[in-house]
Amino acid sequence: SSVRAVVILGTGDFSRALSTRLVANGYRVTMGSRRPERRNISARSPHLSGVRVLGQEDAVAESEVVFLGIPSTSVMETLLPIKASLRGKVLVDVSNPEVMTKGATVAELLRENFPECDVVKGFNTLSAYSLESGQSLGSMVVHLASDSSQATEKVAAVARDIGLQCVVRGGLNTTRALEDLPREAWGGWGVPLLVSFAVWLLWTIYGTWRYHIHKTHAAERWPVNTNNKIAGCAAITLLALCYLPGSIAAIVQLKNGSKHQAFPRCLDRWLKMRKQLGLMALASASLHCVLSLAHISPAYFKKWYDVRTISIPANQTSDMTFPIDSRMNWIGEVTVYLGSIALLLLCSQGVASLPSVTERLNWRRWWLLQSVVGHIGLLFAVTHVAAKVLPFIFSRPFSTSVQGMSFLSNLLPSFTLLLRICLLLPCLGIPLRKIRNGWERGVDDEEQGVVLDGVAKEEDEDGAVCRMEEI
Ligand SMILES: NC(=O)C1=CN([C@@H]2O[C@H](COP(=O)(O)OP(=O)(O)OC[C@H]3O[C@@H](n4cnc5c(N)ncnc54)[C@H](OP(=O)(O)O)[C@@H]3O)[C@@H](O)[C@H]2O)C=CC1
Numbered sequence: 001s002s003v004r005a006v007v008i009l010g011t012g013d014f015s016r017a018l019s020t021r022l023v024a025n026g027y028r029v030t031m032g033s034r035r036p037e038r039r040n041i042s043a044r045s046p047h048l049s050g051v052r053v054l055g056q057e058d059a060v061a062e063s064e065v066v067f068l069g070i071p072s073t074s075v076m077e078t079l080l081p082i083k084a085s086l087r088g089k090v091l092v093d094v095s096n097p098e099v100m101t102k103g104a105t106v107a108e109l110l111r112e113n114f115p116e117c118d119v120v121k122g123f124n125t126l127s128a129y130s131l132e133s134g135q136s137l138g139s140m141v142v143h144l145a146s147d148s149s150q151a152t153e154k155v156a157a158v159a160r161d162i163g164l165q166c167v168v169r170g171g172l173n174t175t176r177a178l179e180d181l182p183r184e185a186w187g188g189w190g191v192p193l194l195v196s197f198a199v200w201l202l203w204t205i206y207g208t209w210r211y212h213i214h215k216t217h218a219a220e221r222w223p224v225n226t227n228n229k230i231a232g233c234a235a236i237t238l239l240a241l242c243y244l245p246g247s248i249a250a251i252v253q254l255k256n257g258s259k260h261q262a263f264p265r266c267l268d269r270w271l272k273m274r275k276q277l278g279l280m281a282l283a284s285a286s287l288h289c290v291l292s293l294a295h296i297s298p299a300y301f302k303k304w305y306d307v308r309t310i311s312i313p314a315n316q317t318s319d320m321t322f323p324i325d326s327r328m329n330w331i332g333e334v335t336v337y338l339g340s341i342a343l344l345l346l347c348s349q350g351v352a353s354l355p356s357v358t359e360r361l362n363w364r365r366w367w368l369l370q371s372v373v374g375h376i377g378l379l380f381a382v383t384h385v386a387a388k389v390l391p392f393i394f395s396r397p398f399s400t401s402v403q404g405m406s407f408l409s410n411l412l413p414s415f416t417l418l419l420r421i422c423l424l425l426p427c428l429g430i431p432l433r434k435i436r437n438g439w440e441r442g443v444d445d446e447e448q449g450v451v452l453d454g455v456a457k458e459e460d461e462d463g464a465v466c467r468m469e470e471i
């Protein structure tokens with residue numbers, strides 16, 4: 001069914017944005033207003049020419065599909081007086097309540113009060129701004145909920161006509177969840193942000209104590225010099241926190257002798273936070289890189305440079321020029337190199353985590369990027385920090401090295417890496433693969449039909465879905 005005419009009640013931001021898209025796609029749009037004579041919509045924008053504004057009751061006669069672009073609080077007072085003329089219409093509730101309300105949603109109230117109408121809830125997750133200006137409309141998704149599949153299809157057809165994708169969510173009893181969607185402002189970022197903040201705070205406190213109280217560096221070195229160390233430590237800590245839970249999950253599976261048991265709740269939540277933790281690691285590493293570039297010089301990184309000294313004879317009488325060039329020594333070069341590669345690999349992770357890229361990766365490439373490239377990135381990061389510590393570890397008291405931020409910050413990442421290497425050893429790696437191919441301890445092997453030499457059948461491999469805990 002192709003509805004080529006649409007009615008929109010209200011002349012506000014949402015109504016005008018939706019009209020712009022509809023008009024551009026050849027729809028005849030009629031708006032319903034409380035004061036139609038004062039709403040010269042077609043004069044407001046050249047994109048809205050041809051849009052007619054009528055009184056609310058007159059407007060609804062123009063199409064079967066009526067979008068309710070009015071505040072949720074005035075939906076009932078607007079519609080009840082014109083109930084008779086709404087008979088048989090499809091009412092599209094786009095509202096997001098200003099305040100959280102308990103009890104029935106607007107859509108549910110509409111169903112109750114307008115039994116002769118079909119009610120569809122949707123479009124509320126869009127913003128008027130993106131609707132009006134969105135260039136890549138293909139990636140914009142509308143969620144629809146309704147008790148009537150015909151009504152849903154009519155609204156979905158309109159949405160598809162203006163370049164939107166539709167997700168059908170179910171009946172009107174799911175509208176509460178739909179209204180909560182835009183409210184989930186943190187969208188899975190709440191806990192990871194808190195964790196990142198805690199990691200940063202910890203290193204800030206330690207770094208400030210270490211350099212400005214214990215070592216008496218001048219306070220003016222705090223913003224760049226000290227913060228650079230803090231950012232580096234935070235980055236590698238967050239990176240470790242991103243890859244540690246995958247290995248812990250593997251250990252849990254080995255211990256259970258099965259992959260069919262649920263992980264402990266906290267591990268499960270930790271596994272789901274990895275993307276966000278990885279992105280926070282990337283942000284911290286980028287800051288570390290910028291700050292490093294800002295002050296990389298022999299004055300700050302003595303140990304990384306061949307420092308040239310000149311001696312002037314005491315009885316010098318005439319002017320002399322001394323060319324001084326301080327090149328980086330091999331420690332400096334290697335450290336910067338390893339750090340740069342680590343950042344590069346981390347960036348590739350960041351790009352791969354963009355939804356538009358993730359959607360286009362098949363599971364195998366995704367696994368390669370997230371797990372293989374990710375662990376190589378961790379390896380580079382760990383060796384980058386180790387290159388700062390190891391060359392000097394014997395030339396100064398061990399207790400001094402241990403207190404250093406580089407040494408401390410590398411403990412957890414090294415442990416994470418070591419754990420992963422252990423899991424690659426045949427004695428653990430082979431049982432783990434068997435478990436991930438479905439083998440269970442304590443179940444008759446013949447009954448399971450799993451390849452027992454531990455090498456998964458290659459044909460199984462490509463058909464399988466990516467297993468989250470493998471990363
Ligand atoms: N703006 C956005 O980004 C989005 C908005 N929505 C939803 O769309 C609906 C409209 O939002 P939006 O366009 O931003 O709001 P606006 O305040 O910009 O517009 C609301 C319009 O509703 C009409 N209206 C009818 N009755 C009343 C009343 N009692 N009080 C005030 N206005 C009334 C008015 O038109 P007139 O004066 O001509 O009668 C007014 O222009 C809301 O339910 C909102 O939750 C959903 C997704 C995104």
Ligand SMILES: [Cu+2]
Nearest residue numbers: 232288339384
């Ligand atoms: Cu570094």
